[in-house]
Amino acid sequence: xxxxxxxxxxxxxxxxxxxxxxxxxxxxxxxxxxxxxxxxxxxxxxxxxxxxxxxxxxxxxxxxxxxxxxxxxxxxxxxxxxxxxxxxxxxxxxxxxxxxxxxxxxxxxxxxxxxxxxxxxxxxxxxxxxxxxxxxxxxxxxxxxxxxxxxxxxxxxxxxxxxxxxxxxxxxxxxxxxxxxxxxxxxxxxxxxxxxxxxxxxxxxxxxxxxxxxxxxxxxxxxxxxxxxxxxxxxxxxxxxxxxxxxxxxxxxxxxxxxxxxxxxxxxxxxxxxxxxxxxxxxxxxxxxxxxxxxxxxxxxxxxxxxxxxxxxxxxxxxx
Amino acid sequence: xxxxxxxxxxxxxxxxxxxxxxxxxxxxxxxxxxxxxxxxxxxxxxxxxxxxxxxxxxxxxxxxxxxxxxxxxxxxxxxxxxxxxxxxxxxxxxxxxxxxxxxxxxxxxxxxxxxxxxxxxxxxxxxxxxxxxxxxxxxxxxxxxxxxxxxxxxxxxxxxxxxxxxxxxxxxxxxxxxxxxxxxxxxxxxxxxxxxxxxxxxxxxxxxxxxxxxxxxxxxxxxxxxxxxxxxxxxxxxxxxxxxxxxxxxxxxxxxxxxxxxxxxxxxxxxxxxxxxxxxxxxxxxxxxxxxxxxxxxxxxxxxxxxxxxxxxxxxxxxxxxxxxxxxxxxxxxxxxxxxxxxxxxxxxxxxxxxxxxxxxxxxxxxxxxxxxxxxxxxxxxxxxxxxxxxxxxxxxxxxxxxxxxxxxxxxxxxxxxxxxxxxxxxxx
Numbered sequence: 001x002x003x004x005x006x007x008x009x010x011x012x013x014x015x016x017x018x019x020x021x022x023x024x025x026x027x028x029x030x031x032x033x034x035x036x037x038x039x040x041x042x043x044x045x046x047x048x049x050x051x052x053x054x055x056x057x058x059x060x061x062x063x064x065x066x067x068x069x070x071x072x073x074x075x076x077x078x079x080x081x082x083x084x085x086x087x088x089x090x091x092x093x094x095x096x097x098x099x100x101x102x103x104x105x106x107x108x109x110x111x112x113x114x115x116x117x118x119x120x121x122x123x124x125x126x127x128x129x130x131x132x133x134x135x136x137x138x139x140x141x142x143x144x145x146x147x148x149x150x151x152x153x154x155x156x157x158x159x160x161x162x163x164x165x166x167x168x169x170x171x172x173x174x175x176x177x178x179x180x181x182x183x184x185x186x187x188x189x190x191x192x193x194x195x196x197x198x199x200x201x202x203x204x205x206x207x208x209x210x211x212x213x214x215x216x217x218x219x220x221x222x223x224x225x226x227x228x229x230x231x232x233x234x235x236x237x238x239x240x241x242x243x244x245x246x247x248x249x250x251x252x253x254x255x256x257x258x259x260x261x262x263x264x265x266x267x268x269x270x271x272x273x274x275x276x277x278x279x280x281x282x283x284x285x286x287x288x289x290x291x292x293x294x295x296x297x298x299x300x301x302x303x304x305x306x307x308x309x310x311x312x313x314x315x316x317x318x319x320x
Numbered sequence: 321x322x323x324x325x326x327x328x329x330x331x332x333x334x335x336x337x338x339x340x341x342x343x344x345x346x347x348x349x350x351x352x353x354x355x356x357x358x359x360x361x362x363x364x365x366x367x368x369x370x371x372x373x374x375x376x377x378x379x380x381x382x383x384x385x386x387x388x389x390x391x392x393x394x395x396x397x398x399x400x401x402x403x404x405x406x407x408x409x410x411x412x413x414x415x416x417x418x419x420x421x422x423x424x425x426x427x428x429x430x431x432x433x434x435x436x437x438x439x440x441x442x443x444x445x446x447x448x449x450x451x452x453x454x455x456x457x458x459x460x461x462x463x464x465x466x467x468x469x470x471x472x473x474x475x476x477x478x479x480x481x482x483x484x485x486x487x488x489x490x491x492x493x494x495x496x497x498x499x500x501x502x503x504x505x506x507x508x509x510x511x512x513x514x515x516x517x518x519x520x521x522x523x524x525x526x527x528x529x530x531x532x533x534x535x536x537x538x539x540x541x542x543x544x545x546x547x548x549x550x551x552x553x554x555x556x557x558x559x560x561x562x563x564x565x566x567x568x569x570x571x572x573x574x575x576x577x578x579x580x581x582x583x584x585x586x587x588x589x590x591x592x593x594x595x596x597x598x599x600x601x602x603x604x605x606x607x608x609x610x611x612x613x614x615x616x617x618x619x620x621x622x623x624x625x626x627x628x629x630x631x632x633x634x635x636x637x638x639x640x641x642x643x644x645x646x647x648x649x650x651x652x653x654x655x656x657x658x659x660x661x662x663x664x665x666x667x668x669x670x671x672x673x674x675x676x677x678x679x680x681x682x683x684x685x686x687x688x689x690x691x692x693x694x695x696x697x698x699x700x701x702x703x704x705x706x707x708x709x710x711x712x713x714x715x716x717x718x719x720x721x722x723x724x725x726x727x728x729x730x731x732x733x734x735x736x737x738x739x740x741x742x743x744x745x746x747x748x749x
Contacts (some may be wrong), residue, residue: 208564209567297366302587
């Protein structure tokens with residue numbers, strides 16, 4: 001089976017293009033560029049240490065989202081109404097119902113697809129052409145969600161929201177996120193921080209009926225992304241960003257009750273207060289508490305006359 | 321300004337009781353009270369997530385490992401297929417022994433906690449009395465979040481019997497066998513009570529009614545006529561106490577359409593993955609959409625049909641607000657939530673008052689019942705189809721839902737609890 005990892009220019013953005021678009025936006029903000037400023041492909045490619053081809057794809061994504069404009073004669077520029085605090089919209093690859101990669105992920109989360117799939121089986125299941133399926137498989141493989149197995153098979157990797165992975169994912173974040181925040185060289189993006197604060201404050205002002213778990217999750221990811229992006233160690237930053245993206249995948253929404261949604265937003269804002277004041281050690285401590293409080297503590301089973309069965313990794317059901 | 325009254329909730333270690341208490345505690349909080357939770361082992365974090373202070377009782381023994389629960393499943397899942405009367409020796413009596421053991425182990429730490437906490441009122445949602453509560457120096461409230469049969473009466477079927485109303489012969493046989501089987505547990509519990517200075521309870525009973533306030537979830541549509549009516553001064557019927565859980569977005573079912581059916585057998589029922597898989601295979605052949613709660617065992621499922629979405633947790637009241645049918649084990653909280661939203665119940669009971677609720681749902685025309693395992697594909701499909709075609713049942717449920725929704729059980733409970741908490745403290749204790 002031949003796989004073409006290059007998506008169509010008209011297709012949905014790949015995760016790497018979205019990430020690159022975010023890096024370009026970060027670069028623009030760091031340099032204080034404003035509306036109308038030029039975005040030269042070559043300079044951006046150099047700054048981001050990639051070739052011009054992906055930079056062009058990322059710039060196209062920024063054009064699609066209204067951050068930039070493109071003219072054949074003069075190239076890419078920031079839009080006249082560019083605001084540095086606007087977040088990059090859009091879910092990770094495959095979040096749209098129409099998107100085949102998203103449908104595959106969603107069906108995997110719902111156990112409609114088994115551990116192992118083949119392109120032929122996916123073609124039959126979704127009634128899609130081989131080219132569309134190979135493209136979706138390539139996209140998922142690029143994001144590390146599918147790996148090639150012997151023969152024609154592809155195997156799903158562990159997703160952080162799978163029951164067996166939740167404890168590991170939580171422990172991973174508990175190890176790395178506070179460390180990223182308190183390590184020397186951490187840099188907070190002030191514009192993104194302001195944008196995140198404004199969005200969380202607006203969320204808190206909604207009535208309970210308006211607290212949508214998906215919106216909560218998007219804000220949660222954006223906030224924790226601030227920490228990932230601010231890490232001085234590039235491997236820590238990349239690893240955290242990749243892991244956070246997994247929490248945004250279709251089928252990954254974890255239901256959180258409105259009270260806990262509000263608590264979590266207030267905890268975020270408290271951490272943000274400390275970050276903006278430059279007290280990163282305090283922020284890291286608060287972050288550790290926040291992550292512990294955010295762990296799903298529901299026992300796996302409970303029955304009259306039998307002690308509840310705690311979540312994996314939660315000795316005695318407590319935060320430990 | 322007077323301090324906010326402290327209301328200490330002590331639910332048993334089950335999701336039904338725990339979340340019923342959360343709903344009432346929310347209503348108390350909006351009235352300025354300070355609800356706190358005495359946490360049964362394993363449930364810490366649950367109430368904090370709803371914004372309540374938790375006080376955890378120390379564990380007498382470590383919580384079970386996976387293997388212990390698998391052993392529990394292996395031992396008890398076959399018992400869940402037995403008739404209610406045959407569950408007495410195999411399932412109910414051993415469970416009572418475990419409950420008594422837990423109550424004895426909890427007594428000293430609970431007494432110490434209540435001494436420190438000095439609550440204005442204790443709210444107990446359990447099936448066993450803890451002497452420390454009776455001696456806490458404040459009024460206590462009993463919530464009956466299980467079936468009405470928990471409070472015995474000569475005119476209603478015995479608790480856990482699943483008997484029809486008026487089955488005198490069955491009643492005598494059940495009670496005789498029940499009292500004999502649980503006698504050792506009851507004897508041990510009676511000695512424990514006596515040592516703690518509490519009067520003994522009649523044979524078969526482990527929890528008295530509160531002298532002050534008892535709150536029953538069971539709505540009027542299910543209620544029995546009692547030989548000795550409950551004193552309205554001490555007993556309040558809540559017509560359910562359904563909490564609000566925020567919005568729930570329906571998952572994708574591809575291009576599959578049809579009525580929406582919610583399926584949950586609780587976390588214990590979810591242990592029976594093989595039975596769930598057999599049921600899901602039937603669902604795949606039907607023109608309907610199914611949301612199936614599978615507890616912690618989602619990874620055990622393969623080849624789930626497109627018209628079925630499964631997950632480890634759903635905000636049940638929010639899902640039921642959209643559902644056309646609820647297939648469940650007869651847990652009283654779930655049944656009340658279904659009734660609150662006018663949703664018919666297809667009950668496949670596996671134990672305790674699930675049997676009572678299944679029978680009562682049939683008697684009152686609010687649901688149907690099937691044996692949990694002894695059904696065929698045709699029986700299951702036919703029953704569901706018949707329920708969708710039962711216009712009288714739907715009209716009855718819609719009318720009842722209007723009554724229940726007009727009367728917020730949680731608000732009523734909060735008002736009654738607050739009135740009690742602000743009254744004079746009992747002299748005893």
